[in-house]
Amino acid sequence: MLQQTQVKTVLRYYSKFIQRFPTIESLAIANQETVLKHWEGLGFYKRAINLHDSAKVIMQRNSGVFPNNFNDLITLKGVGKSTANAILVFGFGKKLAILDANVKRVIKRIFNIKSLSRRDNEKFLWVQSEKLLPEFKIKDYTQALMDFGSTICKPINPICTKCDLNKLCKYTFSSNKIKKVIKNVNKVCIILKYKKKYLVFKNNDGLFVGLYGFDLVDKNKVELFLKNKIKIENILTSENKNTFCITISNKKMTIDLLVIEISKTNDLENFKIVSETSTLDNNLPVPNFVKKIFEKLH
């Protein structure tokens, strides 16, 4: 849950998730939609899918016993070298280096690494982070390094003036404040209606993989999209609804809602039919912005 997500955000989800899936077995036997429903709103949904897959693998291969060695951990989906090492450090007290985004940034700044190629960079960072490992208290050290990266040596505007490493750090940081770059994007949300109900489609990839929602299409591609997705003769009515804005990651999206009533659903795949309110109440996992769209449709 903590991959690319702050602790304060995860805290709202972790307890509920653990209550619903207290064991590896309970997670393994759940269906994917239930797992995603309990992850709903946390983002990066691929993590939930990978966690669920890993629980199944651990049940089948290890009879439900969580692996305590690198070779087994690295075969689990979504587990790379740094995650495997982090599990071994925090779960089993092994003396290993981790290289998550926070640790990477701290080491890069302290040694002022800019010019190496990406591969050499990665190698250098692993060597440095292994050299820095302390003899004792590996868990405290690892946690402290990650916390240092997320609270002091932050991605944007690190607090160098209050940093204890200021004197040895080689980072030449411009005093100008860096602002997060937000991109403006315009999209049309295609909402298909059938017999007074709505069709939501499962995302097979992307940011909302596994969740249900509507198609977001570039304004100039709406016609082509409709031609490919539904036969034009199946369109009964088409109506422009309100426009609304959301910010997802670094994108500010202006979304026009286009409601299209269709006469058949035969040619469509991977969808569920829901009423205006049912996506808000039932067990179907949907992104928050889809809930907002349903509120607009009322």
Ligand code: SF4
């Ligand atoms: S001095 Fe600034 S850039 Fe260097 S480690 Fe400290 S916070 Fe990070």
